[in-house]
Amino acid sequence: MASRPDDGLTEAAARTVHNQRVLWQAGWMRHGWPVEVGGFGGSPILRAALAEEVTARGLVYETMFAVVEVLLPTTIAAAPALAGEFVEPFLAGKERWCQGFSEPDAGSDLASLRCRAVDDGDSWVVTGQKIWTSYAKFASRILLLARTGTPESRHRGITAMLVDMDSPGVTVRPLAGMNGEDEFAEVFFDEVRVPKTRLIGEVNGGWGLAMDMLRNERGGIFWAFSVTLFEELGRLSEAGGLAAHDDELLGHAFVSAAGLRTRSWTTQHRMDAGNITTPETSIDKILMATSEQELFDAARFALDGEVELGDDPAAARWRSLYLYSRAASIYGGTAEIQRNIVADQFLGLRGAK
Amino acid sequence: MTAGLDAGVVAELRRSFAAALSEKDQARARESLLAAGWLEALDADESVSVAIVFGLQGSTRGDVAALDDVIAHHVGAPADGSTAVAYPVTMGGKRTHVAFGAHADAQRLVWVGEETLDLVTIAAGLDGPRVQGVDPDLNLISLPEPPTGTSTPIKDAAQVWERALAAGRIALSHQLAGASRTVLDLALSYAQSRRQFGTSIATFQAVKHRLAETLVAIEAAYAAALAAATNRNPISAAVAKALAGRAAEVAGRHCLQVFGGVGFTLEHDFHLYFQRNLLLGRLLGDQRTLERELGARLRTGALRGERIVEIDDLPPAVLLQR
Numbered sequence: 001m002a003s004r005p006d007d008g009l010t011e012a013a014a015r016t017v018h019n020q021r022v023l024w025q026a027g028w029m030r031h032g033w034p035v036e037v038g039g040f041g042g043s044p045i046l047r048a049a050l051a052e053e054v055t056a057r058g059l060v061y062e063t064m065f066a067v068v069e070v071l072l073p074t075t076i077a078a079a080p081a082l083a084g085e086f087v088e089p090f091l092a093g094k095e096r097w098c099q100g101f102s103e104p105d106a107g108s109d110l111a112s113l114r115c116r117a118v119d120d121g122d123s124w125v126v127t128g129q130k131i132w133t134s135y136a137k138f139a140s141r142i143l144l145l146a147r148t149g150t151p152e153s154r155h156r157g158i159t160a161m162l163v164d165m166d167s168p169g170v171t172v173r174p175l176a177g178m179n180g181e182d183e184f185a186e187v188f189f190d191e192v193r194v195p196k197t198r199l200i201g202e203v204n205g206g207w208g209l210a211m212d213m214l215r216n217e218r219g220g221i222f223w224a225f226s227v228t229l230f231e232e233l234g235r236l237s238e239a240g241g242l243a244a245h246d247d248e249l250l251g252h253a254f255v256s257a258a259g260l261r262t263r264s265w266t267t268q269h270r271m272d273a274g275n276i277t278t279p280e281t282s283i284d285k286i287l288m289a290t291s292e293q294e295l296f297d298a299a300r301f302a303l304d305g306e307v308e309l310g311d312d313p314a315a316a317r318w319r320s321l322y323l324y325s326r327a328a329s330i331y332g333g334t335a336e337i338q339r340n341i342v343a344d345q346f347l348g349l350r351g352a353k
Numbered sequence: 354m355t356a357g358l359d360a361g362v363v364a365e366l367r368r369s370f371a372a373a374l375s376e377k378d379q380a381r382a383r384e385s386l387l388a389a390g391w392l393e394a395l396d397a398d399e400s401v402s403v404a405i406v407f408g409l410q411g412s413t414r415g416d417v418a419a420l421d422d423v424i425a426h427h428v429g430a431p432a433d434g435s436t437a438v439a440y441p442v443t444m445g446g447k448r449t450h451v452a453f454g455a456h457a458d459a460q461r462l463v464w465v466g467e468e469t470l471d472l473v474t475i476a477a478g479l480d481g482p483r484v485q486g487v488d489p490d491l492n493l494i495s496l497p498e499p500p501t502g503t504s505t506p507i508k509d510a511a512q513v514w515e516r517a518l519a520a521g522r523i524a525l526s527h528q529l530a531g532a533s534r535t536v537l538d539l540a541l542s543y544a545q546s547r548r549q550f551g552t553s554i555a556t557f558q559a560v561k562h563r564l565a566e567t568l569v570a571i572e573a574a575y576a577a578a579l580a581a582a583t584n585r586n587p588i589s590a591a592v593a594k595a596l597a598g599r600a601a602e603v604a605g606r607h608c609l610q611v612f613g614g615v616g617f618t619l620e621h622d623f624h625l626y627f628q629r630n631l632l633l634g635r636l637l638g639d640q641r642t643l644e645r646e647l648g649a650r651l652r653t654g655a656l657r658g659e660r661i662v663e664i665d666d667l668p669p670a671v672l673l674q675r
C-alpha cells in the first residue's frame with residue numbers, strides 16, 4: 001500500500017508513532033481489542049472504523065494499521081501470555097513489530113522456508129535470512145516463521161516466534177525500492193538465541209497461524225486502505241489540467257476503488273459474524289492490487305507527463321506512488337498465487353485431474 | 354421497507370420464485386411470480402426480494418419484466434403489477450424507448466422523458482414492433498413515441514427518477530451477476546470434464562486464472578449491489594451497475610475462452626447468457642457511459658468525500674451468506 005513519500009519514511013514513522021500513542025492514550029485505539037491486552041473489548045469492526053478515519057486523514061502511514069491487524073489477532077489467540085506482555089506496547093505505539101515470513105528461496109512457495117531454529121534447552125538458536133520485511137529498520141520485534149522440522153517437512157515443520165530485533169546476531173539490510181524508499185529489508189539471523197517463552201502457538205504449528213495472518217493481510221486491512229484510494233482520486237481530480245477526455249480514466253479507477261471498498265465492506269461484516277474462510281480474502285487482495293494500479297495508471301496518463309518528467313514535489317509524490325503501486329500485485333502474495341488460491345480452494349479446482 | 358424477511362421466509366421465497374421463473378411462457382411465468390408473492394415481498398423487503406428475483410432472472414434467463422415492478426414501486430404507481438415502463442435507450446446516439454413484452458397486458462405505462470415522468474393509461478395494453486437486436490428472446494417492444502392515452506405527470510420527476518433509476522440499476526446488477534455466475538458454473542464444470550493433452554483443462558493455470566478472475570469480478574459486482582441496496586445512494590447504484598456490466602464482460606470473455614469453439618456455437622447455452630447480458634448491460638446505463646459520467650463528476654469535484662458505503666451500513670444478513 002502507498003506510503004507517504006513527500007515527507008520521507010523516517011518522518012512518517014515518527015509521526016505515526018506519535019499519533020498512535022495519542023490514539024491509545026485517548027482510548028480510541030483500545031476499542032475492539034480484548035481487555036487482556038489493554039483494550040476496551042467490543043467488535044473488531046470498531047478497529048476498522050478507527051483505521052479508516054485515521055488513515056483518511058493521513059495521521060499514520062497506511063501500513064501501521066495493516067501490521068497491527070495482520071500480526072496481533074493471531075498472536076493474541078495463539079499466545080495469550082506472550083500477548084499479555086507485548087501486545088499492549090505495540091498497540092500503544094511504544095514499539096513496533098515486523099513480519100518475518102518470506103525468504104530469498106521461499107516467496108510464493110512459503111512452505112519451503114529454511115531459516116532454522118535449533119532446539120538448545122530453554123532457547124532456540126536461529127540462523128538464516130528473511131527478505132521483503134517491511135519497516136524492519138523501525139521494528140523492535142519480528143514475528144518470525146522458522147524451520148523447526150526436517151528440511152523436507154514443509155508446512156508441518158514451521159514454528160512461529162517473537163524475536164527481539166536487538167538480539168545479538170540480528171542484522172537488518174534495507175533494500176532500496178525503485179520508488180526511492182527503503183521500506184523493505186533483508187533481515188539476517190546468525191545464531192540468534194530466542195527464549196522458548198517467545199513461542200507463538202505450538203512447535204511445528206506455525207503454518208496454520210501464518211495462514212490466519214495472511215487471511216488478515218489479504219482481507220481485513222483493506223477497509224482502511226480503500227478510503228486512501230478515494231482520497232488519492234480526489235487529489236488527482238484537483239491536480240489541475242484535467243479535461244473531459246480524462247473522465248473515462250477517472251471513472252474507471254473510481255469504480256474499481258468502489259469495487260474494493262464494497263467487497264471489503266462485506267468482508268468486514270462477515271468477519272464480524274465469524275463466517276469467513278481463509279481463501280475468500282484472496283478475492284479482496286486481487287481487487288486491492290488491481291484498483292491501486294488502475295488508479296495510478298489513471299494518474300500517470302491524466303497528469304500528462306508529470307509522472308515521467310516532473311520535478312516539483314507534487315510530481316515527485318505522484319511518481320513515487322505510481323512506482324510503489326507496481327508492487328501491489330507482488331507483495332502479500334502475488335496476483336498469480338491469489339488466483340491459484342481462488343481457483344483451487346474457492347472454485348474447487350484443487351486436485352483437478 | 355416495513356419489515357425484514359428472515360432466513361426461513363427467504364429460503365421459501367427463493368424456492369417458489371425459482372419455480373415460477375422456470376415456466377417457459379413469459380406471461381405465464383410473470384403471473385406465477387406475482388402469485389408467489391413477489392409484489393408483497395418487494396414491499397416488505399426490497400433489498401432481499403430484489404436480490405433473489407433478479408439473481409434468479411439472471412441464472413434462469415426467465416425474464417418476466419420484474420424491473421417494471423421495481424420502478425413502479427418507486428414512482429408511486431399502484432403496487433398491483435399493472436404498471437409497465439418505457440425505458441429510455443440510445444441507438445446510434447438517438448434516444449428512443451423500449452418496454453418488456455412480458456408485460457404487454459399492463460394497464461399503465463411510466464414514460465421516462467428527458468426531464469419528465471408521465472403515467473400513461475393504456476387500456477389496450479402495450480403494442481409495437483418487437484426488438485430483434487442481439488437477444489430477441491428478451492421480447493422487448495420498441496416504443497419510439499408515447500402511446501395514446503390519458504397522461505398524468507409524476508411530481509418531482511427528477512428526484513423520483515433518481516431513486517427509481519438507482520433501484521433499477523441495483524436490480525439489473527443482481528441479474529447480470531446472477532447470469533455471470535451461471536456462466537462461470539457452466540465453465541467450471543466444462544473445464545473439469547474437457548480433456549486435452551491427457552488431462553482435464555482445469556489443471557492448466559491459464560484456465561484456472563480466467564475462472565478465478567471471473568469470480569473476482571462477480572463478487573465485486575455483488576458486493577456493490579448489496580451496498581447500494583443497503584444505503585440507496587444513487588452513486589453507489591451507478592457503481593454497482595458499472596461493476597455488474599464489467600463482470601458480465603469478464604465472464605463473457607474468460608468463460609468463452611474456457612469453452613473454446615463449442616461456446617461460440619448455438620449448440621451450447623453460453624450465447625444465451627452472453628447475449629442477454631449484452632442487452633441488460635446496456636439498459637439503464639452501460640459501464641462505459643456510467644464510468645464516464647462518474648469521472649466527470651469526480652473531475653468537477655462533485656464526488657469529493659464520496660465513499661460509496663460506510664462501515665455502519667448493515668448488509669442484510671441473509672444476503673451475506675453465499
